[in-house]
Amino acid sequence: MKAVRKAAYEHVDFGEHCSVRVYHRRLPRIPFEWHHHPEYELTLTMNSQGKRFIGDSVAAYGGDDLVLVPPNLPHTWSSNRSIDSSAAQVAIVVWFDGAWVRRLADVCPEYGGLCNLLRRAACGLAFGHDAGMHLRGELDRLLSADPRERLKAVLDVLDWLSEAPGTPLASPSAFDAHTGTPSGHQPDQLNRVLALIDTQFAHPLRLATLAKASGLSGRSLTRHFTQHLGESVGRYITRVRIGHACRLLTGTGLPISVIAARSGFANVANFNRQFKAAKALTPAAYRQQFTGTRQAEDESVPPLTERSPSLRGKRVSGTSRRGSAGRRRG
Incomplete structure (x- = not known):
């Protein structure tokens, strides 16, 4: 029996003086990239269907799949085909720091619900189709050239999700030492x-x-x-x-x-x-x-340790955008 490789560590480059990063990924298929990082990750996957691996949770996905992954939980998506074969598969990824969100909630009580969202997402959280459609409606703002607009969009999305129903994914012990x-x-x-x-x-x-x-x-x-x-x-x-x-x-x-x-x-x-x-x-x-x-992926995809434009913080094939906005250090 072949054992699954240890999850690769991804360094997420926010850029200088940044609070969030928004990443726009377009590619013909989503390969198996088993990895983890210390940031929260909100991912909307569009025009893609296959399997989603979040810790020890394995599930089929399709359509507007929206998931919030907590820090350090290994995860990946792996597509077998596009829903529309004439178009690229798209992943909109938002990375943010949990400590930053909690500081924001401490200073601004209006965002107190975000702490509950982080708590609910302790083992990963899959949202329903309506939530995916809601985030799709925010894409223009999330991918705006204005970093302040991106930041406002991310906060609005997270605030909306704080009251949206979601399904826990991984087992608590999916986190290792x-x-x-x-x-x-x-x-x-x-x-x-x-x-x-x-x-x-x-x-x-x-x-x-x-x-x-x-x-x-x-x-x-x-x-x-x-x-x-x-x-x-x-x-x-x-x-x-x-x-x-x-x-x-x-x-x-x-x-x-x-x-x-x-x-x-x-x-x-x-x-x-x-x-x-x-x-x-x-x-x-x-x-x-x-x-x-x-x-199956081993036969066509180079090992994670040898490749990963996405895991090295570099540009991947297709289109990518980085979003950032003023992050308070401390």
Whole structure:
């Protein structure tokens, strides 16, 4: 079994005195570019269809696909064909720094909703078709020659998305030791529980044990999870375990029974059932889908470590524009 390469690090060049960067990418197809970076990334993909890989989430995409990716979560899109074969595939990418957004929200309460948007996007967030259409309607402003107009457009888009429904994508454990942990600010008591789950997920975890570690009652801990993570304790633990299993499925050739045990599942049958409920695929099918795409790309696309105009901050084939606006350093 061929393991997936480690995600390449992308250096996003904002330019001097910049707050955001807007990137306009046009190309005949979107290759598999498994990478990560410390910035948030909002990407609208148009006239393209294929597979979207966000951490351990693998999903088909098409039309006006709009996704917000948090810092340091490996991701890529990989198209198999254009919707309109006579036109180029287009990706509108907006990069911005999370600390900058939080400082802005501190100074301007009108943008307080942006912090909630970042928290919701801790594991990646896919928006519906209406959101993609909304962003498409802002393209003239986003690609304006005036950097202030671009900045205003980005803030308007993010503010609008802060109230738009979205679907979480990756499992919490899709972040590894090299690329950080899911972003967002939870209370210290909750952080202690998250750290315990992240290190002990392969063992039985009881609510009473987690509550004791947090210094909270079981009821209070449950309320904290719902408030800050949007799901129950049990659901979070399952997502961590499934995420770990996904990494073993795509990065190793271990038997599925071994992966089930190492991921905290008591038996293979339960693992298969929970995995399929979470990913709509059996573990074996997930492994084939993810690694199959990587192997197919290897035949026609140079390795990430040897190429990437986009990952080196240089111009790619096709048309690109860089957007920037005054960023406050500090």
